[in-house]
Amino acid sequence: MTCSNCSIILPIKDQGLLRIRHSRVSLTPALDGLGMLSEQLKQEHGREGSIEFRFDSRSELEQLVNGLARLPQEYLNHMQVVVTGLYYIEGYEDWLLFSQLQARLQHPDIVSIIKDQSFSSHMQPIVDHKLDIIGFEFLLRPSHAERPFQPFRLFEIAREAGLHAHLDRSARISAIEKSATCLPAGIKRFINFLPSTIYNPAYCLNHTFETIDRLSMSTKDFVFEVVETEEIDDLNFLHHIFDQYRNRGVSVALDDVGAGYSTTELMNCLQPDYVKIDRSIIDGCHSNSDQKRQITGIVESAFRFGGQVLAEGVEQMEDFEFCREAGVSLAQGYLFGKPEPGPPSNFMLSSVI
Template sequence: MTCSNCSIILPIKDQGLLKIRHSRVSLTQVLGNLGMLSEQMKQEQGREDGIAFRYDSPAELEQLMDRLACLPKEWLLHMEVVVTGSFHVEGYEDWLPFSQLQARIKHPDVMNVIVDQSFSSHMQPIIDHKLDIIGFEFLLRPSHPQRPFQPFRLFEIAREAGLHAHLDRSARISAIEKSATCLPAGIKRFINFLPSTIYNPAYCLNHTFETIDRLSMNTEDFVFEVVETEEIDDLNVLHHIFELYRKRGVSVALDDVGAGYSTTELMNCLQPDYVKIDRSLIDGCYRNSDQKRQITGIVESASRFGGQVLAEGVEQMEDFEFCREAGVSLAQGYLFGKPEPSPPPNFMLSSVI
């Protein structure tokens, strides 16, 4: 059992061939009309199912892609491309939609971050109503000052390049490994995942469970959070993912409830173990009747299926006090601690004692 989106990432060579194929039009005719079949463009070969161009530098490859980008968008949607080395041995070729290769060439710094895994996890404490730390959320951050990035933008570009599954899996495994070195057993580890990257749940989730097993960790210490910036089209798939996690003892959480696509209807449908209320509802809630009403409604709904409610982005004690009175059992935010490379020293000391 395999998943094509979990395959290796082939590097783009400085010299090689740009191969093109199209399912609907004759490339010879189309590219000829663009003047791209001239000797100057160094056409390498022509075949019934595609055409290949030789390029001698990254700049020349970028020039070729820019010329192809002039084609009508409806043609580009059905065009596939692949870059191979000058002395490529026939075999595995990673054919991509045109837009994905275009994104990879346009953002080489981001590609290096993803391929080299130049990132690490910072940890933000999660506290209960007694202000005791019960766990940490693991958040992706740059591991090298020379390779800075904004996590949201990193995932955005990775999605454009067709690499968000690679990035999501690598970030998830990195967080699990980091937790093994920083936290004692019994402390919850909240780790994000994008459901849209799990194309074949039975196969894709094996990487996660194999890492936990390899490190001799307890699956009950893990909570995987659904983070989705796009609407979830197939709830049956997400239900299946939840079932697979829960069968292995892992809890699941729905992030950003009350904002975007994380609606209360979605929460009631999925019935996660943890419900994380979006910071937009928490900030200033103690003085806003509408926010109070929405928070109370989420707590009441979650109580019907036994979900624990967590307030995100808490920065004011007044907000925390209202949430606590409303039945919110957990909280995280700058009021209790910022994301840091390691847990607070006093936390580690109290955990040992």
């Protein structure tokens, strides 16, 4: 079984063919109306009802795409495109939505970072109520100063370009491999994942489990966090993803509970092993009655299904102390350590004593 979302990213060549097709309407009349069927563009009818345009430079390809962008939106919404070399090879193609090709042309530096995997994982400590480090969250960061990016923006553009599944998988594997080099067995590794990038859990998560097995690591040391910037429509499918993880001994967490789409209702429905309370509820909670009530309510709900509660973004000891008294068992934030390329210098020594 193969999946284009997990395959290699084919480069956009400086010379080749731009092929377009539409599953619902004929594109010929609309293109003719734009004057795009001229001999100068070397248009010819291609395979499978597609239309082909030859280009001989990157700028010519961009001109073609800009011309196609003048089509009515109802055409663009369902139009598929692919860029190939001059000599077509069956199977070596990557059909995209038109908007995805636009994003790849507009952000070549970001596409290059994703393609080259020019990123690494930083680690932020997670502590228990005794302030002992029990694990780390792995967070994506640039691996080269000359190729900077903001993680949120990187994933945002990756989603626009149809590369977010590729990026999410690569980031997971990068975090697993990093953890193998600097953490002993028994220390939890919290790693983010986007459920919208997983199309077939049994297949798409194979890369994750194969990496863990290859490095002779225990799945019980891993916690995979649901991080989603879009509303989750199919909860049954997310339950299926959770089952795939849990069947292999991996724990699951719901991130940013209390903010955005990570509602307490979603938490009660999914019943994750770990519940991470959003920093907006934690910050200043020791002096805010509304935040206190929210935290207490989340703790009580999680207790009913056996979930451990983790406070995110803790920066004040007073906030940590309230959370601890309220039954929050774990915490993470600048109070205990910022994301760094590796664990604290004294961590490896203390973890084996």
